Amino acid sequence: MKTISTIDDVQTLLAEHRYVTDRTLAVSIYLAATLGRPLFLEGEAGVGKTEVAKVLAAGLGRRLIRLQCYEGLDVNHAVYEWNYAKQILHIRLAEAQAGEHERARIEREIFGPEFLIKRPLLQAIDDADGAPAVLLIDEIDRADEEFEAFLLELLSDFQVTVPEIGTFTAATPPLVVLTSNRTREVHDALKRRCLYHWIDYPDVAREARIVESKVPGVGHRLALEAAALVASLRSDSFYKHPGVAETIDWAAALVALGKTALDERAVSETIGCLLKYQEDVAKAKDTALGARVERAQKVASQA
Numbered sequence: 001m002k003t004i005s006t007i008d009d010v011q012t013l014l015a016e017h018r019y020v021t022d023r024t025l026a027v028s029i030y031l032a033a034t035l036g037r038p039l040f041l042e043g044e045a046g047v048g049k050t051e052v053a054k055v056l057a058a059g060l061g062r063r064l065i066r067l068q069c070y071e072g073l074d075v076n077h078a079v080y081e082w083n084y085a086k087q088i089l090h091i092r093l094a095e096a097q098a099g100e101h102e103r104a105r106i107e108r109e110i111f112g113p114e115f116l117i118k119r120p121l122l123q124a125i126d127d128a129d130g131a132p133a134v135l136l137i138d139e140i141d142r143a144d145e146e147f148e149a150f151l152l153e154l155l156s157d158f159q160v161t162v163p164e165i166g167t168f169t170a171a172t173p174p175l176v177v178l179t180s181n182r183t184r185e186v187h188d189a190l191k192r193r194c195l196y197h198w199i200d201y202p203d204v205a206r207e208a209r210i211v212e213s214k215v216p217g218v219g220h221r222l223a224l225e226a227a228a229l230v231a232s233l234r235s236d237s238f239y240k241h242p243g244v245a246e247t248i249d250w251a252a253a254l255v256a257l258g259k260t261a262l263d264e265r266a267v268s269e270t271i272g273c274l275l276k277y278q279e280d281v282a283k284a285k286d287t288a289l290g291a292r293v294e295r296a297q298k299v300a301s302q303a
């Protein structure tokens, strides 16, 4: 298992796993790892928030434990629940064998560790095998505020108490990455516990490097032109701007069509890789798409 000792270590780790970024994110990751604080990543959709946790787990040789948040997420799905089906089966078998008078013993048994289903947060804390995990709490803005309050407590002491069994404490706290698309503001109390980092859209040169690292067969010119065109879409008002994920998909589509440079027809035919609302597609096509392509090519040639 690798460790993080310097900011350079983080930069190397990210580069080795084809995550293209600037030093500021590496500094935030370094500090989160060194100070043992959760890293709270915010940014538009598809800018590479979730990928940070995946890359850290892969680079550090740690387990990635992911908790995907959604409205209504509760402790049963996030921390632990009892395996009712297995408990009932056990009761039936035990009663058949030992008779009803053994009820107290049977009751003790069915609330033992083998009937406990560990959900992501407990898995991340229960590091009995000595390997701290990377815990990804993805899209926290989708969870309810009550869940956020619960999380606050968990992130401060990395302990979970199961009344029937006892308290689980992480020997080495996991490296925690929280992400949010900012569909709602997360409470200050939770933010206060974390190091905050906003991931912005990359500039054209960096987005082209991301495309080159992720799309086999894409040439430098096409990568730059694609990044420049996406940047131009982001500077206009659309209902939903394309993220880096969309740029990658789009570049792969252009490569699949045998393109080495942009042309208006190819952009028009593949625009659905970038814009996912009919109104946005219509607007892009109606607002001088040819001129937009030419501008992108000019920007690319100067980058």
Ligand SMILES: Nc1ncnc2c1ncn2[C@@H]1O[C@H](COP(=O)(O)OP(=O)(O)OP(=O)(O)O)[C@@H](O)[C@H]1O
Pocket: 018, 019, 020, 021, 043, 044, 045, 046, 047, 048, 049, 050, 051, 052, 179, 181, 210, 214, 243, 244, 245, 248
């Ligand atoms: N800086 C980057 N370097 C390399 N790949 C990147 C980078 N940013 C994004 N990607 C790629 O873009 C895709 C989307 O990234 P990811 O899923 O992490 O975005 P996200 O911010 O979590 O999006 P969402 O808010 O929709 O969940 C992934 O395939 C990832 O590999």
Ligand SMILES: [Mg+2]
Pocket: 049, 050, 051, 138, 179
């Ligand atoms: Mg994500």
